[in-house]
Every structure is written in C-alpha cells, then in structure tokens.
Amino acid sequence: MKTKIILLTFLLTAGLVHSQAKKWTLKACIDYAIKHNINVKQTELDSEDAEIDKSSAVGNFLPTARIGVSHSWNIGLNQNITTGILENQTTQFTSAQGVINVDIFKGLQNVNTLRRANLNILANRYKLADMKDDISLSVANGYLQVLFSRENLEVAKAQYAVTEQDLKKTRELVESGVVPKGDLLEIEATxxxxxxxxxxxxxxxxxxxxxxxxxxxxxxxxxxxVADEDFVLP
Structure with missing residues (x-):
C-alpha cells in the first residue's frame, strides 16, 4: 500500500511539473535563435577559417631555416703530430651547418595575401553582426505578436463577460415585461x-x-x- 501511495505521489508531481511548461523571455528567445541558427553557425566557421588563413599568411613572412649535422670516423695509420711517428688512430669529425632562407621575391604576394585574410576576417565579423541583428529583430517582432495576440484574447473575453451580464439582466427584464424581446435578440446577436x-x-x-x-x-x-514582460522605452 505504501508503495502505491509513493508511486501515485510521484506521478502527480511529474504531471504538475509537466503542466508548468517553461515560458520563454524575449532574451531567451533571441539567444536560442542565434545559437541554433544554421547560417550563424556557418558564418562562425567561416570566421575561424579566416583566422587560420591569417595565421598562414603571417607565417609566409617568416624565414625558413635548415640545420644539418654530420659525423664521421677515420680509422687507420695517421702521423702523430707530436712524435711524427705513424700510429693506428681513430679520429672523429663532427660538423654542423645552418641555412636561413628569405624569399624576397614573394614579398608583395605575401603582403596581398595577408591583406586579403584581414579583409575576410573583417567581412565575416560584419556579416555575423548583421545576421544576429536581423535574427534579433525577427524574434522580437514574433515575440511581440504573441503578446499582442494574447492581449487581444483577454480583451475579447472581458467584453464577452460584460455582454453575458447584460444578457442575463435583459432576459430577466424581458420575462418581467419591462423591455421588448427585440432588445434581448440584439444582445444575443452581440x-x-x-x-x-x-x-x-x-x-x-x-x-x-x-x-x-x-x-x-x-x-x-x-x-x-512566452512570458509576459513589460517593456519600458528609454
């Protein structure tokens, strides 16, 4: 019996939570729309690609370096530089070299590549900002339309409530013979x-x-x- 009561309580609680559906604020709607918009996501990816292109363009200005190391062995008769006698000796030779290259012929090309990368970044930023503004405006208009529609419904219900009271009073007056039936028919039509x-x-x-x-x-x-919000103009 106790298990049944616990289960029933859980079901009633779950039903109550489900009935209390989330009501979205205007900010929540705008943030959600921007976050899940496919075009916004694509533009953000384009911006990331543009940043990568810029990094590559900057790297083109850097010199290239090449470092090499060689090591050799020499085993055999060699003259001792101190005694002048030929002796069996093992000699090691190690050498290192480094080369740095700067391509001066691609200087202008690299400058143009970097400039183009910067312009792409700027263009994507403006595009993304405009896109977010357009989405925000569309969502705000849709949000306000819901509020206006809800207010229109409340006004219509309030008017009908008043008419119902008039209808009840007029019906009583008609039954009492105080007013003609035509008045009742008019209110019924309303x-x-x-x-x-x-x-x-x-x-x-x-x-x-x-x-x-x-x-x-x-x-x-x-x-x-959506939630009912009061918007105050600055």
Missing part, C-alpha cells in the same frame, strides 16, 4: 459575435506562437509559450 471573436483570437494566438517556435527551430509547438 454575444454570438463576441464568441466568434474569442475563437478567432485563440486561433491568432496559437498561430503566432507556432510562428515564433518555428523561427526558433522548436518542434514542440503546443508546449511553447
């Missing part, structure tokens, strides 16, 4: 129109949430929602 407006507002809110989720490359449309 209520029906407002009910349709609520349905339209709900659809508009759902579509705006889906559009923003698609912009963020999020597949779980149904559980995606």
């Amino acid at each position: 209520a029906a129109t407002q009910e349709q407006q609520i349905v339209n507002a709900e659809n508009e809110l759902r579509l705006s949430r889906i559009a923003l989720a698609q912009l963020l490359l999020i597949d779980d449309y149904e559980n995606f929602d």
